[in-house]
Amino acid sequence: MSRRIQSDLIICRDCDTIYEYKHTKVRQPVHCTVCGHHLYEKKTRFIHRGFSFALTALILFIPANLFSLINLDKVGNNRNAVVFDGVIDFFRYGKVACGISLFLFCMIFPLIHSFTQAYVCFGLLYKVKLPGMVKALKIHQKVAYWTMIDVYILAFFVVLIKLGDIAHVKLMTGIFFVFAYLIASLAANYACDNVMLWRRLREFTYDE
Amino acid sequence: MSDDKTTFKRACDHGYLRCETCESVYKQDDCPDECDFCGSPIHQRKPENIARAWAFLIAAAVFVIPANIYPISIFEALGNKSPGTIMDSVIYFFDEGMYGIAIIIGTASILIPIAKLICLAYLIYTAQFGKRSRLRHRTILFRGVEKIGRWSMLDIFVVALLSSLVQLGSLAIIFPGAAATSFCMVVILTVFAAESFDARVMWDQGLKNEINGGKNAER
Ligand SMILES: [Zn+2]
Ligand SMILES: [Zn+2]
Numbered sequence: 001m002s003r004r005i006q007s008d009l010i011i012c013r014d015c016d017t018i019y020e021y022k023h024t025k026v027r028q029p030v031h032c033t034v035c036g037h038h039l040y041e042k043k044t045r046f047i048h049r050g051f052s053f054a055l056t057a058l059i060l061f062i063p064a065n066l067f068s069l070i071n072l073d074k075v076g077n078n079r080n081a082v083v084f085d086g087v088i089d090f091f092r093y094g095k096v097a098c099g100i101s102l103f104l105f106c107m108i109f110p111l112i113h114s115f116t117q118a119y120v121c122f123g124l125l126y127k128v129k130l131p132g133m134v135k136a137l138k139i140h141q142k143v144a145y146w147t148m149i150d151v152y153i154l155a156f157f158v159v160l161i162k163l164g165d166i167a168h169v170k171l172m173t174g175i176f177f178v179f180a181y182l183i184a185s186l187a188a189n190y191a192c193d194n195v196m197l198w199r200r201l202r203e204f205t206y207d208e
Numbered sequence: 209m210s211d212d213k214t215t216f217k218r219a220c221d222h223g224y225l226r227c228e229t230c231e232s233v234y235k236q237d238d239c240p241d242e243c244d245f246c247g248s249p250i251h252q253r254k255p256e257n258i259a260r261a262w263a264f265l266i267a268a269a270v271f272v273i274p275a276n277i278y279p280i281s282i283f284e285a286l287g288n289k290s291p292g293t294i295m296d297s298v299i300y301f302f303d304e305g306m307y308g309i310a311i312i313i314g315t316a317s318i319l320i321p322i323a324k325l326i327c328l329a330y331l332i333y334t335a336q337f338g339k340r341s342r343l344r345h346r347t348i349l350f351r352g353v354e355k356i357g358r359w360s361m362l363d364i365f366v367v368a369l370l371s372s373l374v375q376l377g378s379l380a381i382i383f384p385g386a387a388a389t390s391f392c393m394v395v396i397l398t399v400f401a402a403e404s405f406d407a408r409v410m411w412d413q414g415l416k417n418e419i420n421g422g423k424n425a426e427r
Contacts, residue, residue, distance in 0.1 A: 004244055009233040011219045011226040014347050014407040018217045018224055018233075034216050035347040035411075070373070086368030090384060093371070097389045101396070102368050105361065134246050138229055145399070148361055155365030158309055162301075162366075163373065198230045202245055 007202070010195070012037050021199075040195040047200065051121035053188035057114040060181040065107065067174030069156065082174060083107055083152070105148040110185065113147045116140035117188055124200055137201060141194055149182050220412065225250055257406040261332045264401035269325055271393040276318070279385035281367045283374075291385055294318060294363060317363040317391070320356055324398050327353050332405060338413030347407055354402050360395045364388060 010021045015035040024030060029041035043049070068082050083106050090099030116136040123130040156175075163169055219226060223236035227243040227250050234240070234250065242249055254260075279291030292300070294317045301310035331350055367384045374382040 004234055004238050004240065006224070006233040006235065009224065010231065011224060011233055013226075013228075014351070015343075015411045016219045016226075016408045018219050018222060035344055035407075037347070037351070085372035086365075089371045090368060090388075093383045095384045095388050097392050098364055098368070098384060101361070101364065101392050106365070134230075138246055138248070141229065145358065148358055148365075151359055151361050152365050154312070154359075155362050155369060158313065158362070158366050159369040159373065161306060161309055162370070165304075195231050198232075198246075202230070202232065205245070 005202070007199075010039060012039060040199075041193050042196060043191060043193055046192050046196060047121050047124045049191035050188060050197070051118055051125050053184050053191055054114045054118035054121060057181055057184035057188055058111075058118055060177055060184055061111055061114065064174060064177040064181040067177060068172045069174040069178060070160065071170040071172050105146055106152050109143045110147045110149050110181075113140060113143045114185055114188065116143070117192065120197065120201065121192070124204055127204075129205075133201060134205070137197065144189075147185070149178070149185065153178065153182055218411075218415070220252060220408075225252060228254075253409055253412075254404060254406040257404055257409055258332060258336050260404035261328070261401050264397050264404060265325065265328050265332065268394050268397035268401060271390045271397065272321065272325065275321075275387050275390040275394050278387035278390070280363060280387040280391060281370060281382055282385045283380070283382050285380040293387065294391070297363075313363065313366075316359050320360050321394050321398065324353055324357060324360075324402075328398065328401055328405070331410070335405075335410035335413060339410075340414040343411060343414045346410060350402070350405070350407050357395065357399045357402060360398075361392075364392055364395075 008021050010019050011017070012019070012032040012035060014037045015032060017032055017034045019030075019032070019039065021040075022030070024042055026042050026044050030039045031037065032039055065083060083102070087099050087103045087107075090096070090102060116139050119130065120133050120137045120140065122128070123133050156178075160169060219233075225234045225236055225239050226232070227234070227246060227248055229248040230243060230246040232243055232245050239250060276294060278293065280294050280297070282289055282291045284290075294313075298310050298314040298318065301307075301313065327349055331346055331353070334346060367382075367388055370382045371384055374380060
């Protein structure tokens with residue numbers, strides 16, 4: 001139990017203005033009146049939704065990385081592509097920094113991002129005190145910026161159009177899973193407000 | 209305008225501190241070194257924020273040059289190598305009449321990294337020397353710079369996809385060129401620069417000057 005934390009106060013990240021935390025209605029975002037920073041927003045059943053979408057994303061992540069995205073066939077040569085092929089190619093041509101970035105940003109971090117969210121939301125939803133929930137949420141928040149599946153999808157379209165006139169490009173099953181994964185993870189992000197998640201986790205840790 | 213800005217309660221003036229990770233608020237005289245709840249170190253401001261931001265920014269600026277001079281991908285067909293820089297691929301799409309993609313690639317890989325460097329340099333400079341104009345706009349600019357940074361990885365992913373797809377034996381292959389690593393470094397280093405910069409510093413300096421400036425004007 002920490003009595004030192006002033007749980008009725010909230011301070012703006014960008015301009016250091018103090019606000020009193022007010023219990024707002026759902027879908028009423030609170031902004032900083034000085035700098036306009038989004039302070040917090042209570043969202044409809046956010047733990048429930050956060051858990052469902054994160055779990056969906058987690059499940060979809062497996063087929064998204066197993067099946068190939070597109071198939072390029074030209075002169076009898078077939079080549080499939082999954083995210084991991086790109087990593088291997090970067091390593092093969094000695095671009096280690098790029099290989100590691102791709103591997104982290106498009107495979108490891110998205111996985112950690114969805115997993116930690118599902119983990120924390122599961123604990124809060126079913127009122128189970130799982131070990132390392134605080135640490136999991138910390139990692140979730142750190143990794144959020146570096147999950148770049150959305151950027152990867154855009155790159156994928158650029159490539160699709162670039163290759164479209166050179167070779168015959170066939171869309172494969174993998175792309176649908178990647179899309180579904182992207183939508184689920186975006187929905188998971190949208191469902192939860194980090195400030196509210198921290199607040200709920202703190203109440204859960206201290207009050208019970 | 210200056211009147212209502214100064215009436216807002218700022219945490220640093222009223223003796224409150226905030227955990228940057230979990231948003232817990234502490235009283236200054238009763239504040240632990242590490243957050244009771246999440247264990248992250250608590251600082252009044254991010255440590256050495258201006259110096260760190262400059263360091264990362266300058267490092268990123270150095271990498272911009274090789275990233276744009278050297279080829280980012282090399283297309284090899286029947287033994288002939290044709291290297292292409294980032295600019296080449298933008299020009300290629302323009303010539304092909306695919307303006308949409310030309311604009312997307314040009315924005316993500318040339319415009320955004322350079323605009324980010326300039327904006328960050330401007331933000332750090334103005335914070336360091338306590339400029340007090342357009343504080344709100346500068347904060348919005350900072351948030352924009354933070355948000356947009358990750359999209360610059362686009363070109364790296366394009367090269368990754370191309371090189372893993374176009375492997376037609378000895379007929380034609382595409383492989384990443386020397387610029388790829390530099391480009392990657394530019395993106396990562398500018399993100400680090402933005403991350404080590406603390407937006408509150410410009411409000412500290414700006415508001416202090418504003419109050420002093422106001423008093424001087426009254427006299
Ligand atoms: Zn603010
Ligand atoms: Zn904390």
